[in-house]
Amino acid sequence: MKRARELSVGVERWPIRGGFTISRGSKREAVVVVATIRDGDRHGHGECVPYARYGESVEGVVQAIEACGPAIVQGLDRANLQALLPAAAARNALDCALWDLEAKRSGRSAAELAGLAPLHAVGTAFTISLASPEEMAARARDTASYPLLKLKLGGDGDEARLAAVREAVPKARLIADANEAWRAPNLERLLAAAKAAGVELIEQPLPAGDDALLEHIDRIVPLCADESAHDRASLATIAKRYDAVNIKLDKTGGLTEALATAAEARKLRLKIMVGCMVATSLAMAPALLLAQDADFVDLDGPLLLERDRVPGLAYSSGMVMPAPAALWG
Missing domain, CATH: 3.20.20.120 (Enolase-like C-terminal domain)
Structure with a gap:
């Protein structure tokens, strides 16, 4: 039996070298949310950064991604994702995970899927x-x-x-x-x-x-x-x-x-x-x-x-x- 797609979400903390300061304040670590979509033995990953300036929190972004779990299982694609979530961090993580998964399933690079030439530095x-x-x-x-x-x-x-x-x-x-x-x-x-x-x-x-x-x-x-x-x-x-x-x-x-x-x-x-x-x-x-x-x-x-x-x-x-x-x- 073919396994259904699965979604998982994780929160990671990455220390910043020496801290990072802008006009709104300072921070000493980057807190990121990672969405992973599993389809058999292939995994697609996407990372986002919740930003309080835009009314986002880590908890809220995690919840927004997890709420998409049933749609992911049913085969949610990038086009339909655009209508499911607003333009913000949660959708970014899922969108990028879907690009990554599609590249791995097709054996083509994301650049090729996007109609771009091979990437350069x-x-x-x-x-x-x-x-x-x-x-x-x-x-x-x-x-x-x-x-x-x-x-x-x-x-x-x-x-x-x-x-x-x-x-x-x-x-x-x-x-x-x-x-x-x-x-x-x-x-x-x-x-x-x-x-x-x-x-x-x-x-x-x-x-x-x-x-x-x-x-x-x-x-x-x-x-x-x-x-x-x-x-x-x-x-x-x-x-x-x-x-x-x-x-x-x-x-x-x-x-x-x-x-x-x-x-x-x-x-x-x-x-x-x-x-x-x-x-x-x-x-x-x-x-x-x-x-x-x-x-x-x-x-x-x-x-x-x-x-x-x-x-x-x-x-x-x-x-x-x-x-x-x-x-x-």
């Missing part, structure tokens, strides 16, 4: 956590082997942070992420400081829902929507206020919607960043399909951890290699 940013100007400058010097650095900013003191990092690494490419910490009265001044430091892109300077002002200012540094952007439904408004969009699988609810979101973003002439939460290589691997022709890639999550999965992704001099088949896809 891509350059990724390395993130410098929010800290004092001196600490961020020192960290930037220590990571000089990465051509592209992403600076976490926090509002007050950002002008000094930008200047200190630029002085420390005069040749590095810089992007920055304010994580909604800037406010309208200091926006022009901080944009000028970013331009003076040679910053190429700034993510989410103003709070989501309070960013209409961006339609009417001179964006002297290109701006990228992150917290303001989730899936395709948000892009029409985003295109009026931003120059780029950060597409994360935990926001789009998986690779399926992420690929569609990227295609729509291109139609709207938005540049694309492919981003991540702090997580393991299992969460990064599906995003590499999206990153192949992205304008900016920020898939350094495993580099911020004390340890990663084995096998994991291989990183070298700012490049991340395609995932081994034993990891995903």
Whole structure:
């Protein structure tokens, strides 16, 4: 008798090397949820990161995934999953697990299933956590082997942070992420400081829902929507206020919607960043399909951890290699 498909869910905790700080706070571990779909001797895996900023909790995400168990047993596919769960972390884990399972069952790579060419290595940013100007400058010097650095900013003191990092690494490419910490009265001044430091892109300077002002200012540094952007439904408004969009699988609810979101973003002439939460290589691997022709890639999550999965992704001099088949896809 053929065994029915089975779903299991697990919660894992991965220590972060030295901690991770953004404008909203600090954390010392990455808490991830892993969905596994078993079909005979084949297993499909997907990882997500519940994010309180979007009203998610670990317990809630686990419950949302477990509630899909009967549908998984009955043969739930990716197309029907899109209607079953909203665009969020729980759907991401299941969507990526279904991609992985389909690849293993078909003997074809996930890239081939998505209609893509064989994957190639891509350059990724390395993130410098929010800290004092001196600490961020020192960290930037220590990571000089990465051509592209992403600076976490926090509002007050950002002008000094930008200047200190630029002085420390005069040749590095810089992007920055304010994580909604800037406010309208200091926006022009901080944009000028970013331009003076040679910053190429700034993510989410103003709070989501309070960013209409961006339609009417001179964006002297290109701006990228992150917290303001989730899936395709948000892009029409985003295109009026931003120059780029950060597409994360935990926001789009998986690779399926992420690929569609990227295609729509291109139609709207938005540049694309492919981003991540702090997580393991299992969460990064599906995003590499999206990153192949992205304008900016920020898939350094495993580099911020004390340890990663084995096998994991291989990183070298700012490049991340395609995932081994034993990891995903």
